[in-house]
Amino acid sequence: QVQLKESGPGLVQPSQTLSLTCTVSGFSLTSNSVHWVRQPPGKGLEWMGGIWGDGSTDYNSALKSRLSISRDTSKSQVFLKMNSLQTDDTAIYFCTRSLGYYDGYYHVSYVMDAWGQGASVTVSS
Amino acid sequence: QITLTQQAESLWISPGERVSITCRASQSLLYTDGKHYLSWYQQRPGQTTKALIYHASVRTDGVPTRFIGSGSGTEFTLSIEHVQPEDFAIYYCLQTLKSPWTFGGGTKLELK
Numbered sequence: 001q002v003q004l005k006e007s008g009p010g011l012v013q014p015s016q017t018l019s020l021t022c023t024v025s026g027f028s029l030t031s032n033s034v035h036w037v038r039q040p041p042g043k044g045l046e047w048m049g050g051i052w053g054d055g056s057t058d059y060n061s062a063l064k065s066r067l068s069i070s071r072d073t074s075k076s077q078v079f080l081k082m083n084s085l086q087t088d089d090t091a092i093y094f095c096t097r098s099l100g101y102y103d104g105y106y107h108v109s110y111v112m113d114a115w116g117q118g119a120s121v122t123v124s125s
Numbered sequence: 126q127i128t129l130t131q132q133a134e135s136l137w138i139s140p141g142e143r144v145s146i147t148c149r150a151s152q153s154l155l156y157t158d159g160k161h162y163l164s165w166y167q168q169r170p171g172q173t174t175k176a177l178i179y180h181a182s183v184r185t186d187g188v189p190t191r192f193i194g195s196g197s198g199t200e201f202t203l204s205i206e207h208v209q210p211e212d213f214a215i216y217y218c219l220q221t222l223k224s225p226w227t228f229g230g231g232t233k234l235e236l237k
Contacts, residue, residue, distance in 0.1 A: 045217055047226040060225040094174065109221045111164045111179035
């Protein structure tokens with residue numbers, strides 16, 4: 001059974017760094033990609049970035065300067081680190097598995113077929 | 126970046142009715158493999174977000190047949206036939222053709 005579970009601090013101070021962990025089960029990180037999506041309170045979804053099965057990463061250009069995604073395949077964990085947090089980074093942060101393939105040029109993904117419950121993060125002093 | 130527009134923020138319907146949710150892309154979502162990289166998701170309170178449709182019209186495993194995805198190019202529709210009480214939720218479209226992946230703003234189905 002495919003499962004993803006986010007964990008991390010619920011409260012982060014402004015200007016500090018957010019660190020989240022996504023622990024997965026039921027699939028291999030070396031043959032699947034995992035992505036991060038966030039949702040501010042009462043608002044829509046924003047794709048943040050992801051890490052592909054080969055370990056390469058892709059980031060939303062709006063967040064790229066602050067964001068880092070990495071993994072530890074031996075622990076089945078994917079990590080998100082984002083620095084210089086501000087109050088508008090307050091959101092629920094989801095990790096998701098995405099299905100796709102590499103066509104020789106691009107990583108092609110067609111669906112985020114499994115989602116975690118999300119980790120609520122509040123940025124406040 | 127590709128913008129996805131879901132015109133309706135809310136739709137009020139009664140159980141048993143049919144409803145269509147539209148998603149318009151700022152450019153074609155057709156890839157060189159002949160498939161559209163447009164998917165649909167359902168968010169319900171207390172539940173994990175659920176993938177309903179991918180490649181514009183393919184239902185994911187276990188999704189009821191009353192959920193129908195259609196469209197091509199830049200115009201896509203998620204239709205729900207005979208809406209059930211558990212279908213009252215927020216629906217999002219997502220394009221994964223080009224980075225950054227982008228979601229539509231969401232459409233909330235509300236009880237009339």
